[in-house]
Amino acid sequence: MQLKIKNFGPIKEGYTNPQTDDFFDVYRCSVLIGEQGTGKSTIAKLVSTLLWLEKDIIQRRRDFNQFKTEDFIKLCKNQKIDGYFKLDSYICYKSYIFDFEYKDSQFLITKKNDLSKYNGKKIMYIPSERNLISVLEDVDEISGLPYTLQSTYEEFIKASKKIGEKKKKLPLNGFEYSYNKAINTGFIEDINNNSIVKLSASSSGLQSFAPLFLISDYLSKSVTEDFFDKIAN
Secondary structure, three states, rough: EEEEOOOOOOOOOOHHHHHHHOOOOOOOOOOOOOOOOHHHHHHHHHHHHHHHHHHHHHHHOHHHOOOOHHHHHHHHOOOOOHHOOOOOOEEEEOOOOEEEEOOOOOOEEEOOHHHHHHHOOOOOOOOHHHHHHOOOOOOHHHHHHHHHHHHHHHHHHHHHHHOOOOOEEEOOOOEEEEEEEEOOOOEEEEOOOOOEEEEEHHHHHHHHHHHHHHHHHHHHHOOOOOOHHHHOO
């Protein structure tokens, strides 16, 4: 996919390259590098929002001609970027199937290829606030959580329950994760020091890393393991 963003939130001129008309490619693995407050998270949030919209239109066979500008802004609200729009904001997303363009305060969708050409994706935006799900207990009972944090927590619990007390080795030196379903609590075990603590009592680095790794690992395997059995079901 290709993306072009101008004057949206902290992004001003955005990526500039006359040879590509200021579009940049988003690959299967892309790394965004820049100073604080320059729009790295904004790009990631837009990418996940636009990918999700494309998937939703295709899988639900929605009439995209009925999708309005206010629907797009409402969708951006899930990522807390609905207040980023300006009069001269410009966003253009190009994939093999669709072009999405926000220009002159209007959102337009153009279909380019048959929907059967779509290569399905599992889309998940894991926010920086993920430390909260490591620290707070009974997160599911807290109302008013941001949509992305709530969905991250739900996937984290699914991943944790699948692991259970079997222990999951983290790609860090000597750390493992386990989950006690009875008390709804995750634990970090330091094999080198023969110690175990609640995830909520572990280091801030582990509190940030564990949800990111466990969710990514769980989701990637959920779309590859027993693929044909899931299709049959």
